[in-house]
Amino acid sequence: MSTVKKSVAVLGLGSMGAALADALMVAGHEVSVWNRTPGRAEGLVARGARRAGSVAEAVTAGEIVLVCILDYGDIGPLLEQQGGGRAALQGRVVVNVTNGSPEEARAMAERVTALGAAYLDGGIMAVPEIIGSPDAFVLYSGSREAFEAHRSVLDAFARSVYLGEDPGLAPLHDLALLSGMYGMFGGFLHAAALVRSAGGSVAEFTTTLLQPWLGAMAGSLPAMAAQVDSGDYSVTGSPLAMQVAHDSIGEVSRAQGVSPELFAPLFALMERRVADGHGSEGLAGLVELVHPR
Numbered sequence: 001m002s003t004v005k006k007s008v009a010v011l012g013l014g015s016m017g018a019a020l021a022d023a024l025m026v027a028g029h030e031v032s033v034w035n036r037t038p039g040r041a042e043g044l045v046a047r048g049a050r051r052a053g054s055v056a057e058a059v060t061a062g063e064i065v066l067v068c069i070l071d072y073g074d075i076g077p078l079l080e081q082q083g084g085g086r087a088a089l090q091g092r093v094v095v096n097v098t099n100g101s102p103e104e105a106r107a108m109a110e111r112v113t114a115l116g117a118a119y120l121d122g123g124i125m126a127v128p129e130i131i132g133s134p135d136a137f138v139l140y141s142g143s144r145e146a147f148e149a150h151r152s153v154l155d156a157f158a159r160s161v162y163l164g165e166d167p168g169l170a171p172l173h174d175l176a177l178l179s180g181m182y183g184m185f186g187g188f189l190h191a192a193a194l195v196r197s198a199g200g201s202v203a204e205f206t207t208t209l210l211q212p213w214l215g216a217m218a219g220s221l222p223a224m225a226a227q228v229d230s231g232d233y234s235v236t237g238s239p240l241a242m243q244v245a246h247d248s249i250g251e252v253s254r255a256q257g258v259s260p261e262l263f264a265p266l267f268a269l270m271e272r273r274v275a276d277g278h279g280s281e282g283l284a285g286l287v288e289l290v291h292p293r
């Protein structure tokens with residue numbers, strides 16, 4: 001928890017912006033809030049936030065300007081026109097946690113820097129309910145100086161992870177983490193459909209078998225990651241040729257009335273990799289098909 005109290009302007013009080021503003025207040029910071037629809041600020045004001053009547057008023061009140069709105073495209077005009085432009089933003093730090101692409105983050109960093117402010121892009125790896133809890137973390141990229149100077153404030157939200165000066169790094173890693181998550185959820189849904197097709201309890205299967213199994217399999221990720229980094233995909237057990245010898249998952253799924261469409265794209269890549277002559281290697285080599293070196 002922070003000891004140095006700072007002034008923070010929060011622009012955007014949707015579910016996430018409001019949770020971030022609350023976490024800042026809990027940490028004892030001076031929080032000014034602005035939202036396009038003013039009524040959304042009521043609860044925060046009742047809990048001690050200062051209501052800003054305009055974006056410019058909020059920006060003027062905050063050493064740090066936290067932006068959390070729905071669309072990246074709306075942020076430039078918000079800061080440049082409604083926010084008072086260079087006259088208001090000079091010397092401030094803009095922390096933008098609106099979800100966007102790496103290219104959008106780099107372009108936003110240029111626009112904000114042109115207004116005389118330092119820029120940090122943030123990727124929130126949490127839902128509003130767990131902001132302020134140890135399970136949450138937020139990725140940051142952009143000005144290292146700004147991150148180091150204000151880290152104690154950012155730590156009010158979650159564990160803060162700084163990735164580097166390139167502002168695009170936070171959104172890229174955010175999307176990489178979501179990709180891993182969706183892969184896991186896709187695997188879960190296929191497994192759940194198979195168990196349900198046989199009349200089983202998906203809840204019991206998940207807690208007694210799937211969670212421990214996925215936990216054990218997750219243990220192999222660092223070794224696979226090292227192979228991706230090195231390009232050496234040799235394995236002693238479970239080579240790809242063995243794994244694609246039979247499309248058991250596809251065949252049994254179809255027989256059970258379960259569409260294999262969640263699993264089929266991965267299996268097709270495994271078959272292609274074997275056809276390319278890499279049957280004796282491991283699964284990690286599939287990365288070469290989706291991102292050739």
Ligand SMILES: NC(=O)c1ccc[n+]([C@@H]2O[C@H](COP(=O)([O-])OP(=O)(O)OC[C@H]3O[C@@H](n4cnc5c(N)ncnc54)[C@H](OP(=O)(O)O)[C@@H]3O)[C@@H](O)[C@H]2O)c1
Nearest residue numbers: 012013014015016017036037069070074098099124127128
């Ligand atoms: N919620 C999550 O679980 C979560 C997790 C990680 C990241 N995020 C990211 O956090 C950002 C905000 O999400 P949220 O969940 O807070 O969304 P939300 O509850 O739908 O709120 C959207 C906010 O954006 C404001 N807004 C939309 N267009 C605007 C504009 N043109 N000018 C000014 N303000 C505008 C809205 O103002 P009004 O009240 O006036 O409509 C509202 O304050 C998004 O980029 C989202 O991807 C959310």
